[in-house]
Amino acid sequence: MYDNRRCKLNFFGASELLNSAILQYITSVTPSGPVEVQMCQSILPCHANHQGELGAGQLLKWMDTTACLAGEHAGMACVTASMDDIQFEETVRVGQxxxxxxxxNRAFNTSMEVIQVQEVLSGVTKRVCVAFSTFVAKPTGTHKVRKQEMLEYSLASERRRLRFVDISGLCSRKPVVPVVSTELMRVESIELGLPPHANHHGNTFGGQIMACMENVATVAARYQIQEHVYSC
Incomplete structure (x- = not known):
């Protein structure tokens, strides 16, 4: 049986010019056990749209994979439940x-918390994405907690409180634009679930599902505005 737990995940990203693809996982092992995972990905044409920009769906898959690996290295078997809020602030391009x-950093009784991604281009750090991810984790044995982890644990609780306050505010706001018909903007996609789309539990990979949803949403948005759209 699975217990719902909420954990804080910090994602940081770097971007620079490389000649070949890089896929690298680095686990930081401390006396309390491995707690950090690092993934590096070179942005290739197959990851980008027709304008050479990294697709949001592909980024979601990488984020979801790294989150899952972090949970595994922290001693928990994790599966994606949802990704609540995502804001893309910078564009990543082919060659970066x-x-x-x-x-x-922390386990609550409902899900995982806070993801941050940063991009470094020519020595300048830029934040690419901020998101809130929800996971379901299987409980395991506990490890000794360090002072830095205790601080992050406390901050995660406050961010969680502010997050729910923000969600409540969004739900109470009135729409600022008139309602329009969506009949001509409706898009449907049927996807076949294959073994490469599954995680190590045999379930459809959460990142794959989010990528499909992002693709359909992008097509629908282009029908509406009749020009190139950006995920934000």
Missing amino acids: VINIKARV
Whole structure:
């Protein structure tokens, strides 16, 4: 049986010019056990749209993979439940490299918390994405907690409180634009679940599902505005 637990994940990314694809996982092992995972991905044409920009769906898959690995290295078997809020602030292009670090800091009784991705281009750090991810984790044995982890644990609780306050505010706001018909903007996609789309539990990979949803949403948005759209 699975217990719902909420953990804080910090993602940091770096981008620089490289000649070949990089896929690298680095686990930081401490006396309390491995708690951090790092993934590096070179942005290739197959990851980008027709304008050479990294697709949001592909980024979601990488983020979800890194989050899952972080949970596993922290001693928990994790599966994606949802990704509540995502805000893309910078565009990543072909030829750059994304470096994503995931760290588990806290477990609540509902899900995993806070993801941050950063991009470094020519020595300048830029934040690419901020998101809130929800996971379901299987409980395991506990490890000794360090002072830094205790601080992050406390901050995660406050962020969680502010997050729910923000969600409540969004639900109470009135729409600022008139309602329009969506009949001509409706898009449907049927996807076949294959073994490469499954995680190590045999379930459809959460990142794959989010990528499909992002693709359909992008097509629907282009029908509406009749021009190139950006995920934000």
